[in-house]
Amino acid sequence: MSSTFLGMPATPPRSPYGTGNLRGDRKFPAAAHDELRNEQLRRNLGKATHTIRAKRLNVTGELPDWEQLRDAGSAIKTDTMNRLPELLEQLEQQVTERGGTVHWARDGVEANEIVTRLVRATGSTEVIKVKSMATQEIGLNEHLESAGITPYETDLAELIVQLAHDKPSHILVPAIHRNRDEIRQIFLKEIPGVDPRLDNVPAHLAAAARAYLREKFMTTKVAVSGANFGIAETGTLSVVESEGNGRMCLTLPDTLITVMGIEKVLPRYQDLEVFLQLLPRSSTGERMNPYTSMWTGVTPGDGPQDFHLVLLDNGRTAALADRIGREALNCIRCSACLNVCPVYERAGGHAYGSTYPGPIGAVLTPQLAGMHAAKDDPNSSLPYASSLCGACFDACPVKIDIPSLLVELRHQHTEESGTTAEKLAMKAAAGVMKRPKLFTAAQKAAELGRVLGGRDGKISHLPPPFNGWSDSRDTAAPPKQSFRSWLASDEGAATMRAAADEYDRNQQEEEK
Amino acid sequence: MTTARATVLGRVRDALALAPTQDTTIPRDYRTGRTLPDDERLALFTDRLVDYKAKVHTCTAARTAEVIAQVLDGLGARRIGVPAGLDEQWLGAYDGDVQQDSADIPAPRLDALDGVVTASAVGCAETGTIFLDGSPDQGRRALSLVPDLHVCVVDLSAVEVGVPEAVARLVPERPTTLISGPSATSDIELERVEGVHGPRTLVVVIRVDA
CATH class of the missing domain: 3.40.50.10420 (NagB/RpiA/CoA transferase-like)
Known part of the structure; x- marks a missing residue:
């Protein structure tokens, strides 16, 4: 028996949702x-x-x-x-x-x-x-x-x-x-x-x-x-x-x-x-x-x-149907990438929720089982379980470029979550940055964000739509003053004058 | 109804059609076809065997029986299994009980043996590996697995320098076992511990002129 190719190729299915051990209970x-x-x-x-x-x-x-x-x-x-x-x-x-x-x-x-x-x-x-x-x-x-x-x-x-x-x-x-x-x-x-x-x-x-x-x-x-x-x-x-x-x-x-x-x-x-x-x-x-x-x-x-x-x-x-992601199938299960990974070393294998933990697990699991199979799919967090330091790539005996695969999966994740509030917020930010007056006003507003920061100057929980960001990292509270308002202040003006004077002196030294 | 076979193969073809492949040539620039003089191969092989806690004896072919008897006596092995095709003279100097193996002996009965003596097919010096391939002088796989002591005779002429040279001498269809030192585990805190389910003692007798 051999199958005859008829018509358009269909995208092959992932491992069925709710079966096996390729998805944890939480992110x-x-x-x-x-x-x-x-x-x-x-x-x-x-x-x-x-x-x-x-x-x-x-x-x-x-x-x-x-x-x-x-x-x-x-x-x-x-x-x-x-x-x-x-x-x-x-x-x-x-x-x-x-x-x-x-x-x-x-x-x-x-x-x-x-x-x-x-x-x-x-x-x-x-x-x-x-x-x-x-x-x-x-x-x-x-x-x-x-x-x-x-x-x-x-x-x-x-x-x-x-x-x-x-x-x-x-x-x-x-x-x-x-x-x-x-x-x-x-x-x-x-x-x-x-x-x-x-x-x-x-x-x-x-x-x-x-x-x-x-x-x-x-x-x-x-x-x-x-x-x-x-x-x-x-x-x-x-x-x-x-x-x-x-x-x-x-x-x-x-x-x-x-x-x-x-x-x-x-x-x-x-x-x-x-x-x-x-x-x-x-x-x-x-x-x-x-x-x-x-x-x-x-x-x-x-x-x-x-x-x-x-x-x-x-x-x-x-996974094979993904031009970039298919490289993860080259894995020979040696586990060298786990042993060199700073994230794995601290978080351990259970945090990944899958049979395949560590750097290779973070790229293989979402490809085998998908990362958008349910609302808030835990697998969607795996491509972010990395500092992209590259130690896994160096250690891999078959040279799987795990950091690039992680970035590709992050890209796919943001594309898939296309109309999320986080994405809209990024578009809004781009619009604001193009307009100087609006940008200054926004920075002033951001100073209010200090209220959200704790004593350590970190914001660990942002309100929606930004909670996707703060789920996985702390956000530094905005500074007391925006750069622009600091520059316009007496202190800012004095600092800039001093810097200019020093530049002049250096130029004169070099000419001598 | 479509069979699972047709479905899976169809999916593979679909996947390759959706994301076209790039032609690949396989660079085989790694070391192959290496040779080393006998003394250097012997030194390398011995060093690697000892490093992984195998016991090593070196002798001439003429002294095979004498060395095997010494090894077995030294370990107190009184009941020994041998494959049917092993050279009978090899146990000529041994005064213990010798049981010739056959396929109808149930594997649990091999557990009653103190040890087993076999020949080998190939050796690899760089990794300290012995290859058994089920030939008549090596026997079925269970024989060299169940008893707790394995005395393995290796001819220096069959010891290759590295893995590619050794793999090239194998016959793929034969059931092949690669042995590098006695049974071991790294499962507790990633520290190597010798001796789990396979033979806990591996003695390699290298015949330098055979």
């Missing part, structure tokens, strides 16, 4: 406001992000061709997006020929239904899971639970998040907001039969997780994973990990179900030579992560004999 400034008061969170995040920054710089600095690798990685991803239809069809064909079954999902709801149906067909009521952003994005765990299937997260950080009934706050290390003492408490409370003498030494905490999950690995018949890469040329899928939980899930069960975003496809097997250098060094700051698994369909006598690949859209084609 970033409100959420960040609360997170910033959590001193424990800020200490944990500060320590972790500074550790990983140093490690990343060490191992990227070791490679004299790091910039060439970034250029190659960026171009391979761009080429991939350009040829996405043929590459997806090639991937499907290769996986099918090697004994796998390929499914297509228009959105997260459909993907959840497919996975649930496949699990039910095995008769199993449990699945073991490899850490996966795609399944987090679509809320697969919640869906499985509602269908009577228990998902067990097996990555240590995902396990911590699941046991604590918490939400992930980082792409790579979802429990980055927890320190060792908190993790010890979670394990003591939630792991059945854990040694009550468990201390807070990371190695001992890891050993407790090993003991807890061992039996699950040995007995569970179905695993669900994501994929870091899917090679169109060969049908090879790849999962990059550290702990061996990925290898366990990809190897021991009878059935493996892999959910992969359509943008994760790569054209050639050879392309792995680039991404297997870029990803680990950018992600955990290691020369290579401890384990990478690569499998192609089904191998008789080795690993799951029933393999399903679910290809997920869920707003990716909507």
